[in-house]
Amino acid sequence: MKNFLKVLCFSLLVITLFAGYANYGIPQIEPALPPVEEKLELGTMTMEKFIKLGERLYNGKGTCTLCHNPTGGRAPLLASAATVAAERLQDTRYQGKASSVVDYLYESMVEPSAYVVSGFGKAGSNDTESPMPNVAANGIDLSDAELKAIIAYLQDLAGADVTVSIPTDAAPTEAKEETANPPPTPRTALDTPAAIIAKFTCGACHKVADQVGAVGPDLTTIGATRDKAYLRRSLLDPNADAAAGFMAGMMPNIYSEQMSAKELEMLVDYLAGLK
Ligand code: HEC
Numbered sequence: 245m246k247n248f249l250k251v252l253c254f255s256l257l258v259i260t261l262f263a264g265y266a267n268y269g270i271p272q273i274e275p276a277l278p279p280v281e282e283k284l285e286l287g288t289m290t291m292e293k294f295i296k297l298g299e300r301l302y303n304g305k306g307t308c309t310l311c312h313n314p315t316g317g318r319a320p321l322l323a324s325a326a327t328v329a330a331e332r333l334q335d336t337r338y339q340g341k342a343s344s345v346v347d348y349l350y351e352s353m354v355e356p357s358a359y360v361v362s363g364f365g366k367a368g369s370n371d372t373e374s375p376m377p378n379v380a381a382n383g384i385d386l387s388d389a390e391l392k393a394i395i396a397y398l399q400d401l402a403g404a405d406v407t408v409s410i411p412t413d414a415a416p417t418e419a420k421e422e423t424a425n426p427p428p429t430p431r432t433a434l435d436t437p438a439a440i441i442a443k444f445t446c447g448a449c450h451k452v453a454d455q456v457g458a459v460g461p462d463l464t465t466i467g468a469t470r471d472k473a474y475l476r477r478s479l480l481d482p483n484a485d486a487a488a489g490f491m492a493g494m495m496p497n498i499y500s501e502q503m504s505a506k507e508l509e510m511l512v513d514y515l516a517g518l519k
């Protein structure tokens with residue numbers, strides 16, 4: 245009986261420690277949520293809501309946390325981006341046209357190479373070219389209002405005064421339209437490789453299908469060296485084989501859940517054909 249109790253206590257201790265480690269010890273990478281179209285009701289928006297909108301866009305549609313996260317190390321953390329901005333504007337390496345913090349942050353998102361944080365430039369560019377995509381295009385497609393909401397979020401995050409203003413040029417009729425929350429309809433399957441690549445923002449990290457991402461391997465001739473089985477595994481289990489010279493754990497592990505089998509096969513066929 246005594247031995248039994250000892251074993252029991254020991255087992256409980258091990259389980260507790262393991263559960264604690266699994267919950268707190270392993271850094272979690274939050275995959276980007278599937279882009280959800282959000283209706284912007286700017287006419288009735290308070291600054292507090294605008295900041296919250298920016299936060300959601302930052303963590304979701306904007307794909308920002310794919311790169312700006314504490315685990316990847318491929319992009320600077322942005323917790324004080326809004327306060328650092330003033331220094332950037334004074335820096336002799338600054339190439340852009342901004343004269344205020346808001347303009348600097350805006351420019352950072354649509355013209356990332358205007359200032360490249362040292363150590364984070366594209367390989368071989370001596371920090372003159374940014375690997376960050378223009379997030380108003382490249383399948384991420386943030387609107388002007390969405391970019392401003394993210395700026396509000398970044399200013400709030402840094403504990404600075406929020407000086408960006410909520411745009412008011414949205415059509416007022418749209419803001420008032422009654423849509424009574426239609427039930428979510430299942431997404432219709434995408435029918436071209438380009439649409440799949442745009443929807444899943446592969447181009448934020450890869451050079452593929454007219455996109456110019458530089459965080460992951462160039463995929464423009466990937467079919468010459470990788471077969472379909474390898475490509476399929478790259479998408480379903482991105483950490484199975486990390487391409488040489490690239491950081492494992494950067495590529496989101498979400499496609500097995502978010503892509504239909506048909507989309508996956510179409511994408512694999514397309515990539516295998518890039519020679
Ligand atoms: C594919 C990776 C990637 C994605 C996606 C990305 N960024 Fe970046 N970002 C970078 C890298 C790398 C840098 C550093 C190089 C530079 O300064 O451009 C950077 C720089 C920045 C800077 C300038 C920071 C400074 O201190 O001057 C801001 C602001 C920024 N990103 C905001 C964002 C926001 C907001 C999003 C989402 C809407 C986003 N980024 C999405 C990779 C990314």
Ligand code: HEC
Pocket residue numbers: 310311441444445446447448449450459460461463466470475478479482483485486487490491492493494495496499511515
């Ligand atoms: C946040 C950045 C990011 C996004 C988004 C991303 N990838 Fe990747 N991908 C990487 C990185 C980094 C690697 C190299 C490390 C690795 O293999 O895990 C990689 C590796 C790959 C490889 C293997 C290349 C080789 O030579 O081994 C393929 C294929 C690939 N990605 C395709 C895609 C496709 C298709 C999408 C969109 C559905 C996508 N990736 C989205 C960052 C990304």
